[in-house]
Amino acid sequence: MLHGEEFWLVRFLFQRGLAILYLLAFLVAAFQFRALAGEDGLLPLEWYAEGASFRERPSLFYVYPDDRVVGLAAWSGVVLSAMAVLAVPYWLPDAYATPASMVLWATLWLLYLSFVNAGQTFYGYGWESMLLETGFLAIFLGAGPVEPPVVVFLLLQWVLFRNMFGAGLIKLRGDDCWRDLTCMDYHYETQPIPNPVSWFAHHLPDRFHRGETFGNHVVELLIPFLYFAPQPASSFAGVVTIGFMGWLMLTGNFAWLNALTIVLAIATFSDGILEAVLPVAAPETVATPLYLEGTVILIAVVVLAMSIRPVENMLSESQTMNTAFDPLHLVNTYGAFGSVTKDRYEVVIQGTTDERPDEDAEWRTYRFEGKPTDPSRRPPQIAPYHLRLDWQLWFAAMRPTPRRQPWFYRLLVKLLERDERTESLLAEVPFEDGEQPTHARAIRYRYQYTTPEEREETGDWWRRERVGTYVHPVSLEELRTRAPAA
Template sequence: MPTDESYWLVRFLLQRGLAVVYLAAFLVAARQFRPLSGEDGLLPLGDYVERASFRERPSLFYLVPDDRVVGASAWTGVGLSIVALLAVPYWLPDRAALPASMCLWAVLWALYQSFVNAGQLFYGFGWESMLLETGFLAIFLGAGSAAPPTVVVWLFAWLLFRNMFGAGLIKIRGDDCWRDLTSMDYHYETQPMPNPGSWVAHNLPKRFHRFETLGNHVVELAVPFLYFAPQPYAAIGGTATILFQAWLMLTGNFSWLNALTIVQAIATFSDGVLTAVLPVDAPATTPTPLPQEVLAVVVAVVVVALSIRPVRNMLSTTQRMNSSYDPLNLVNTYGAFGSITRTRYQLVVEGTDAERPEEGDWTAYEFAGQPVRTDERPPQWAPYHLRLDWQLWFAAMRPRPGPRQRWFLAFLADLLRGDDGTCSLLGENPFPDDPPERVRVSRYRYAFTTPEERAETGEWWTRERIGTYVPPVTLADLQSGGEPDRRSTTV
């Protein structure tokens, strides 16, 4: 990236894209945090306060573990995300634009930090720390007519490089199917949450799957080195990355991971490239204020220093994926799908009011994103994140609930209580008026139908029951067995 390029339009588009991602993230927090990790959540807020230290996992909710504060913080984040999306700091005089922009992005970053650090298992995803790292860098971009500090744009490219190259390395080192180019034979069917395009992609010819797996390696292992090349080569690398992420968005629900990566890729462009391909003109800019330049250099020094451990991890043969090395998630390591599951397992939760239920007395709960009915088309949710559904995918990998699924029995207990918060996380509650007397959980093997099967039956999935995950239980059974919900942390 040559230093004589201008980045006013790059900054403007990057900030608007990041505002959209923040908006989705805070809407998720407003609707889901309290039933999942609030005062009476499946993993209660009190557990976080008891087990963590503020220094290790700082959060406003450590100081004030109150659902009202959680709700106010989430909706404040929604409102400030809209302010950022509307580019309000740009409406102000230049002398006020920079401090207003820095305050706006700093508050968004601090608020979301509180949710990530207090969210426990339900916020344990790589795109959480990635949003925080991206949001931290956005604080120093500025606003108004002044040009952004070029070094901060480079830091966005460095973040994108670690995001993509780390993902490429963990794949090529991990599962054999990435090396023999068969990973896409399984991925679309077994990924956490398929979308409407997943069925189509899964049924493409195997020759195409070999080609796209090879293309994945090129985009993640070779293309990232273009991010630091002169224009137009950096923009070519960014364009390849955006197209790659767009394909992933068309064929899967990966929360805002792909959208956020596209936002980061905007940093590989320059105003000259953008004005050449878009019907926009870059406005005349004034030089970056000296204090902002100095602060940007300080931030760059901090990021370089904090990058040492993530880079060592990335280059290590024992590479860890999606890890943070500081309590503020300033510089992290990334990587996804180092291994691919070959079989899709699903949990089907059913309830009944019958005193002595027969097989036909059980009615299944519908989830918002995980398949239950075989005739239901996989839904599109991303960039909105269904946190319960993602954990259900992880839980189904085991034949019984494990230590990391201690929330699951609390989930069943809430269904037996008819808890409004927990039921709001479902796709459909078959017991809207009175909760069932019993619930049970079966484990199934699901597979996509072929085009021929779909044409004949109208089904999207086939399934086969392979075992009992939780036998029929009542609320009294769960409570007498040491129910691991709001007031207990043992299973």
Template structure:
């Protein structure tokens, strides 16, 4: 893969792509972390402090547990990501470019590690660890006209391999529908947050879905081995991965999972390949500094040692998805959709000014930014942005009661208190900007399915739904407090 190859152009494209994703991630933290996991969040920051030791989940917020510190860290991350994307350290003299680059990427990694380790449930996704693992390796790529250490691109290909191959293994071992090639009959409809193309993809023929599923297995179980092959085979494997992830990106909302995988796939290219594809040429490079080469070799040795547990897990019949094996998320295991739900359930949250909360009262619905609450609303395109509350409500709806998701009761409490930070997570609070306040809130559970083409032509709706139960019965603020939804 690396014999006689240069990676200056590859580094530039990779760093710009990673900086853009860091920028998105820190914007999500700036707008969502405080109402979700801040001082008075749905999972208050003090619970993190009570539950773990610093060495178990290190975070700057362990040392400064305040919303002010959260805001400073988030917006600092936004600013530094923008610098990495547009300016620093690419115009600096060679003697300064690499040291400044290392400090910049290390700071981004440390700041985001703080959010992931303190965010707990709302940051428990595989793409969080993958962003951290990728961001850590980016520290050692260098900058300016110096040549990047080739071994770091090998390590990035190793992250990409574990992401893709792990996802393939957990599917083929998991749900029967992956083996009989029928999983995509359900996936587009039941995925966490469908997008505008999901409805159309769902209604493709069964033969199309079988071919898609077979292609998924090839791309996740066979193609990843070519990441380490000589050129142009490695680049062809990377291009196939980029095309596959592009399809996932246009048919679903998986935060920055697909975009980050595309960025990682850039590491399978070389400057020679990119120069044949793009109207650019790499400048003459200078030798990689000895200290950077030495650091890259040490990091490679560290990654090799830390890869034992992830590989053992990946090859195990009891393979776990999206697991970090060290508190710094340096080497992780990945995988998604080992099982596919056959039916879609949604929680519909409603409030009323009726003090009794009778069934025939006038109930008004809280609207979310991504969840398909209103059957008439076209599914939105959210990714690569991430709506953390909407994702967790999808998980919560899988159970008929909030017993496994007690934070939902705290969410109801915040709505009854008309908390402005919580309201910021919504698309619409029907009581905001009025002189009315909700006396009671209820949470209903519905089964949703995509409308058929005939139903959509007739009604104009994207979804058909039927009520299947009451998730939280009508409750006042005092009643929610008695149920244990403490701040």
């Protein structure tokens, strides 16, 4: 117990939320990993193996760099996650519930570690490390009638603190717009993947944007210190954090970053708080087994020792965001949107079946699920699902050429080859079965939201202007000389 509180209900709710996110993450891996980072992916598995040793980035796919193993691991993760969602360890006799739970959560963590460490650029997001760090701690929560170890909840609150406080600090140190309270003037328009509400949020009054930017600083820099306070202050901080993350989920597509933060915020509650607001009651519990208590104390010592570098980074003037300091992603540093882009650039990829790839050719546009390619198309709701290629295209468009994006030319090769796995990552391929494009090109545009008056007149959500050619018309043969070979 902590401050006289109990946490059986908190554990049960936390585990279900985390299991749902694991399920989602493994489904993303099942549908996308082989096209992105598999044997013949945009960033092939062998590039991962050549770029790091197993000790530096341990993964099952270092030992077995095979797409069949990737598929087996992904779908095994889906099945095990579903078992965790259904609380299968709780169905077992009391003596077996906790050991079975530990094996289940440890297997999920090890499997997902393999995807993150081998996924290269397409798995280089802060929420990957946060899912692994959270998932590792979940191994030691126990199950069944066993009273959950309180220390684990403190460690989960520590993850939540570093996530929120690190994000607050990097904003103050980063972009001037966070200090003059103007960042939200740009955020909804320039975020990686806007959603249907983003356009409306962008057009809220300037006074609202100033207030929400100031509120962002309060929630990220002050509220986190209450996570460790006695109840009900800790729960109050958790509710504020959940409300903040809920607003971000309502107005944008940030994969499962917000959802995972909400799940972590559950650790700020207690059974007494949950019983006061929900029609539930905790069952009778039994003492935490000594082997679990001893293991948790050891884990806490390790986490505290490994927290030194993340804390030093968090307090440093040269703070780095979203970094793992160990190959197992046990204790990481976090921080999102230290700077906000002021202009939105998009790369529009097109292909043609014409032999002469000039401006008179019939250029057909590839459509990605999360990209605002068609100005008249309403921004979609994607999150908490994660469109990894769409996210990387957002980063790629910030630069005028794909020179630092080795996967981009391979993407064009795959599109001209009509590669089925690659095409499965798109919302629409503009060629019928049997049609073979002869050339591809990529145009760079600046996108801006339409004004309410423009949208009323045209129905468009965006207006755009061409600002350059990202890749000039190129044939498959020419691309194969540019694209790095697998």
